[in-house]
Amino acid sequence: MSLEVRTITESEFPEWLRAVATGFLYAPVVSDEEVADRGPYTDFSRTRGAFDGGRCVATFRSFAQELTAVGGAALPAAAVTNVTVSPTHRRRGLLSRMMAEDLAASKERGDVVSTLNAAEYPIYGRYGFGPAAWITDWEIDVLRTGLDPHRPLPGDGGRIDLVDADEVRKAGPELYERFRRRQPGAVSRNERWWQVFTGQSHLMGSGAWTEPFYAVYRSASGEMEGLVSYKVDDHWGDAKQPLNTATVQGLIAVSPAAERALWQYLCSIDWIVKVRTGHRAPDDLLPLLLPDPRAARVVTHADTLWVRILDVLRALEARTYPTSATLVLDVRDASGLSGGRFRLDATPDGASCAPTTRTADLTLELGELSTLYLGDESATRLAALGRVTEETPGAAAVADTLFRTARRPWCPDVF
Numbered sequence: 001m002s003l004e005v006r007t008i009t010e011s012e013f014p015e016w017l018r019a020v021a022t023g024f025l026y027a028p029v030v031s032d033e034e035v036a037d038r039g040p041y042t043d044f045s046r047t048r049g050a051f052d053g054g055r056c057v058a059t060f061r062s063f064a065q066e067l068t069a070v071g072g073a074a075l076p077a078a079a080v081t082n083v084t085v086s087p088t089h090r091r092r093g094l095l096s097r098m099m100a101e102d103l104a105a106s107k108e109r110g111d112v113v114s115t116l117n118a119a120e121y122p123i124y125g126r127y128g129f130g131p132a133a134w135i136t137d138w139e140i141d142v143l144r145t146g147l148d149p150h151r152p153l154p155g156d157g158g159r160i161d162l163v164d165a166d167e168v169r170k171a172g173p174e175l176y177e178r179f180r181r182r183q184p185g186a187v188s189r190n191e192r193w194w195q196v197f198t199g200q201s202h203l204m205g206s207g208a209w210t211e212p213f214y215a216v217y218r219s220a221s222g223e224m225e226g227l228v229s230y231k232v233d234d235h236w237g238d239a240k241q242p243l244n245t246a247t248v249q250g251l252i253a254v255s256p257a258a259e260r261a262l263w264q265y266l267c268s269i270d271w272i273v274k275v276r277t278g279h280r281a282p283d284d285l286l287p288l289l290l291p292d293p294r295a296a297r298v299v300t301h302a303d304t305l306w307v308r309i310l311d312v313l314r315a316l317e318a319r320t321y322p323t324s325a326t327l328v329l330d331v332r333d334a335s336g337l338s339g340g341r342f343r344l345d346a347t348p349d350g351a352s353c354a355p356t357t358r359t360a361d362l363t364l365e366l367g368e369l370s371t372l373y374l375g376d377e378s379a380t381r382l383a384a385l386g387r388v389t390e391e392t393p394g395a396a397a398v399a400d401t402l403f404r405t406a407r408r409p410w411c412p413d414v415f
């Protein structure tokens, strides 16, 4: 029997969610509560499934998102998520079919990029995605930091306050908007994101909810500049010494002072001997905020945000460049959606990009351009790996002066 790939109807949503649970190896049952909870945040015209008879055997969904480009522009993005194919139906091209349909629809809609978090590294490169932002998680050995536990409060006139979930839902979104508009690689959050963050709604497979602690930093003028959510385990040593670990669920700050104050606060709570930071930017201020940076040990370092440029011209014009240069890029895209030869004229005051017949300076696959886009990767490094071809000697170095950024992009969210 042939497999039908199509968008689903609302009445098929419970069966589709069961297929998601199956693909992600969660218990393959879905409660009415979950269906009711997620329905309003699911665009069924962008929710695809593959059906074998009446059974859903593959799932794929995209939703409207904004991605912050270098310089702060909010790019219309199609965020891809809930990608599964049941173990009985893998390696028959179902993912490729659903992806091709969604990418074409997103391009048609006018989205500039597609984004996703890849479960496994080898899956998405073939579709033009490239890893564009990475994360690092640290574990801080609090007793080795060199921070003075007798001075836990910010020394800058600001203050730390514990708040409850209601206040987080009220003030968090505005704080996050300020943060993401200045953070290349950050993505927009919807209302459901805040519901999940504060326990009003639950992600599939996330286990029983326990209420975290929430603390905010307010500057001397009273403005909220930072928010942290953390949970603490209950672990005591045999000799009755406290050995608790605080695990950060999220820490967002719009000033270095807020960042410093919140880490200092976490490292000064009695009984806590370890702080696990959660996903931070690889060049986070954190280790260097500690008198002894070696107290922070890297526990995870991994690609997180994958980007697939849909519209090269608009993507290149939307970001900023620190210097003036012209570069002709021959961008290969096997899908036929986004490739071509483009001339980028960049200046610090703005950039223009247009199709061209001029000889290329660099030839590269779309996925490599997507990897370079947020400034986190070096064209010189990709050229050394044979993944970017220099048609004009020195063109990779020119690309690096244009694309690379002083601070690394960061996407704190998993979606």
Ligand SMILES: CC(=O)SCCNC(=O)CCNC(=O)[C@H](O)C(C)(C)COP(=O)(O)OP(=O)(O)OC[C@H]1O[C@@H](n2cnc3c(N)ncnc32)[C@H](O)[C@@H]1OP(=O)(O)O
Residues within 6 Å of the ligand: 023, 024, 080, 081, 082, 083, 084, 085, 086, 089, 090, 091, 092, 093, 094, 095, 096, 097, 116, 117, 118, 119, 120, 122, 123, 126
């Ligand atoms: C954004 C997100 O939601 S990430 C979550 C992704 N989902 C998962 O990891 C859940 C478990 N895995 C799965 O459900 C499936 O294996 C999927 C979705 C990853 C792949 O679905 P499939 O329908 O098997 O993929 P499809 O048959 O279209 O494969 C296309 C190509 O990708 C390759 N491929 C697919 N999955 C993988 C993988 N995990 N690792 C390496 N290569 C892969 C296939 O071999 C095939 O290569 P080919 O064209 O050279 O033959």
